[in-house]
Amino acid sequence: MRSAEDALFGPAVVPFGNIGGNGRYRMPLLPGEPGVATGGDWVPHGVMRATRLASAIEDTKSLNEWEQRHMMRGLVLDVSLYEELGILVRDGMRAGVDWDDLPEKHPDIRDAMTGKPNDSKSADASIAGRAKHMAGGNVARQKGTNRHAVWDARAEHGQWIGSDEINAQLTAVEELLDKAGFERVPGLHERVIRNTVVDCAGRFDDVLISRRTGKLFIADLKTKRKPFKSWLTVDAQLAIYARAEWMLDGDRYVPGPLSNVDQERGIVLVCPSDGSDPYLRPADLVTGWRTALLAREVVDLRAYARSVARDSMTVGEW
Numbered sequence: 001m002r003s004a005e006d007a008l009f010g011p012a013v014v015p016f017g018n019i020g021g022n023g024r025y026r027m028p029l030l031p032g033e034p035g036v037a038t039g040g041d042w043v044p045h046g047v048m049r050a051t052r053l054a055s056a057i058e059d060t061k062s063l064n065e066w067e068q069r070h071m072m073r074g075l076v077l078d079v080s081l082y083e084e085l086g087i088l089v090r091d092g093m094r095a096g097v098d099w100d101d102l103p104e105k106h107p108d109i110r111d112a113m114t115g116k117p118n119d120s121k122s123a124d125a126s127i128a129g130r131a132k133h134m135a136g137g138n139v140a141r142q143k144g145t146n147r148h149a150v151w152d153a154r155a156e157h158g159q160w161i162g163s164d165e166i167n168a169q170l171t172a173v174e175e176l177l178d179k180a181g182f183e184r185v186p187g188l189h190e191r192v193i194r195n196t197v198v199d200c201a202g203r204f205d206d207v208l209i210s211r212r213t214g215k216l217f218i219a220d221l222k223t224k225r226k227p228f229k230s231w232l233t234v235d236a237q238l239a240i241y242a243r244a245e246w247m248l249d250g251d252r253y254v255p256g257p258l259s260n261v262d263q264e265r266g267i268v269l270v271c272p273s274d275g276s277d278p279y280l281r282p283a284d285l286v287t288g289w290r291t292a293l294l295a296r297e298v299v300d301l302r303a304y305a306r307s308v309a310r311d312s313m314t315v316g317e318w
Contacts, residue, residue, distance in 0.1 A: 017192040017203075017248045020046050023118025025201035027194055028251055047194060048299070050202030052118070054236035056295040062229075067132060074131030081131050088112055088127070143273035144223030151205070151221050151271075155189040165275050173221075173269050173278045180280060182208040182267070185216065193244035193256050198296040204241040207257065208267055216260050218242040218283075219267040225274045231284070232291050238266035239288030 014026040024046025029035050036044045075082045092099070092109055102110040103117075110116075115123030123129045124138070132138060150162035151170055160167040177183070188207035195201070206219040218241045222234065242263060244256035266283035 016042070016251050019049070021116075021119065022046060023052070023120075024048055025192070025194075027192075027201055027248075028253065030194075030196070030246070030253065047201040048199060050193075050195070050200045050237055050240045051233075053198060053200045053295050053299060054233045054240060054292060056299050057236065057291055058230060058233050067137065070132045070135040070137035071128050072131075074134035074137070078131065078134045081127055081134065085113070085127050140223075140225045140273045147223050147271055147273065148205070148221060152190050155184055155186075155206070169271055169275060169278060173271055176278065176280050177208065177269075181211045182217070183211060185209050192248040193241055194246040194248075194253070195240050195244040195256075196246070197243065198240060198292050200240060200296075202237070202241060202244075204238075204257075205269070207261060215262050216257075217265065217267050218257055218261045218285075219269060220283075221269045221271055223271050223273045225272050231281075232288075234268060235266075235284045235288030236291040236295060237288070238268070238283040239285040240292050242266055242285050243289060243292075 014020045016026055016028050018026060020026045022045070025048075027043045027047045029041055029043060033043070035041060075085065088109065092106070097109060098105050102113075107116075111122060111126065113126060114128045115126035124133065129138075146162065147166055147170065150160065150166050151173075153159060153161045154170065154174075160170070162170070185207045189205060190203060192201060192203050204218055205221045208217045208219045209215070210217070218238050220234075220238055220241070241257060242261050243258050245258050246253045247256040248254075262285075264285055266285050266288075268281040268283050269278065270281055271278040
């Protein structure tokens with residue numbers, strides 16, 4: 001019988017360098033790294049995503065409020081969603097559901113309402129996800145995904161495969177890079193890295209080379225429609241990529257960006273999803289790395305606060 005770990009990260013389910021069912025990267029073992037009890041060759045429980053770690057330090061209150069507003073609008077705009085939610089809640093009330101402990105006692109109801117944790121497909125299929133989509137809350141995200149797909153295809157085979165608007169906008173990004181003296185390094189786009197210091201994995205968009213100095217820089221395409229209120233997460237994310245010791249080449253590790261790219265500055269390619277003019281922005285990798293280390297500490301402390309070790313502490317003599 002396959003274990004739960006096998007089901008999440010077994011070779012028949014998720015290829016290396018991709019995200020498993022719990023929202024973590026399935027990565028091969030490093031030399032000497034212990035695997036799962038069943039003898040699998042992957043990191044137990046997967047590796048945390050760099051984007052999730054980097055965002056741990058940010059204040060997400062505004063984002064949560066934005067999502068709540070879109071969800072409520074969507075429930076009004078599509079009465080069938082409101083009806084579906086009503087049936088689910090009333091049936092749960094009839095069955096005596098403990099609404100304060102859905103994740104542990106009633107995960108099926110939790111999944112129907114908001115989706116599985118760290119699973120974007122499950123979240124999108126939930127009542128909350130469909131309501132947000134109905135209110136237009138996922139439009140900008142999809143536009144961003146489309147731009148990333150076209151930018152990747154351009155590096156892969158040199159063709160523009162997007163709409164006229166997307167192609168024109170990304171052509172403008174290329175022109176900005178050319179004017180600044182940068183070129184994309186062939187073969188170093190959409191590569192999966194592993195950073196063992198902060199224990200996470202991620203996928204960077206590009207490594208750029210300066211024609212003037214020959215220096216290499218980590219780079220990432222960002223499609224946020226509104227200007228960033230804080231660059232902490234972006235700088236931390238690029239710092240994690242730049243300081244990654246390892247990079248995947250198929251199913252094996254090769255040396256990562258750490259010993260090759262500039263460790264002080266990265267390059268953010270800002271290409272707003274609303275079609276407005278793109279621009280380049282430097283990433284502060286020094287501050288970004290400090291932020292990443294602090295984010296790791298925050299995540300670890302949160303995990304400890306929920307752990308059996310913390311819960312089982314006894315009160316001794318004062």
